[in-house]
Amino acid sequence: MRLAIFNSYSPLKLLAVAETRFASTIIMLKRLFQVKQNLRNMVISEEWMSYREDDVGKAQTVRDFVLNDLWWDKVAYILRFTGPIYEMLRVADTDAPILHKVYEMWDSIIENVKKEIYRHEGKEDYEESPFYDVVRNILIERWTKNCTPLHCLAHSLNPK
Template sequence: MLKRLKLIKRGLQAMVIDDKWTQYKDDDVQKATVVKEIILNDRHEGKELNEESSFYNVVYNILIDPWTKSCTPLHCLAHSLNPRYHCLEWLQGAPNRVPLHKDEEICIERNKCLRRYFSDSKERLMATKEFFRFSRAEDVFGQFECLQNRWDLEPKEWWIMYGSSAPLLQNLALKLLSQPSSSSCCERNWSTYSFILNLCFFILFIR
């Protein structure tokens, strides 16, 4: 988080020292000047991080509500079954991304959904083993073409082409990944929520 805050701070500093900021006339010029002074002031006087902030609480609730609705066991399972999110290309797409097996929240919610979907313990064990082979790229899932096409093919196409060795998982993936709101919104919310929340912390920090 500190790394992200430093990046945001540098961006804000570059913005307020730009000539266009000095020439800004569309709003309250005095406020623009105050904002510049706050951003460039290293003393960060004012509200402490542990103090209550009505502004922060409002923004936090606005962010949390839609995030909670999208962060469900079903969304996390769909996210986990999307082959693209197991690729190096995806991991390198943003600095805050981690492999799915290291994301505690994703793992907890995914396993919760598997328990609900596969009520029979033997069937659930089979599905769990299938997911392990898929996630670890073992057996058929480890073939060169299969790995390469994780990124190149659409998720539904990929599961049709390479998912026959994991029939329980294939059937589940085709159902979930056919939905327009399956895993894309989960990924979008993860990145957006992380960025905006870090920005809110930074705003409170400079007050």
């Protein structure tokens, strides 16, 4: 019943997390953010009130989240700081020859992630951010694990 109500308010469908694709949680959050207004319209509708009688606890929890601006701000923040990572993964997930670009992309990812986190936290570049330190360490660890001399060679041979 919930899905039927949602479908009557939104032309876009909700996406489920799929284990077979990278960044499926990010993709799901992007879609959730795209249908934000549709979800809000749904939970204040008469149809939602009739569903609510079926399971008051779940319906109220969903309504509280969907109408909570602070929760949506957190979703937007997650999408902003994971955006550079997601975009790099999309670029790398191709059959085109892009090995020479990967080396350079990692540096820009780290800088762009830092920029978003620091902007959100209201910090200057010289200040410390425990959250950024954790994210940066994860990114560096991943790069160290995947970086091969071939990446360096491809980057150094790139005429750009």
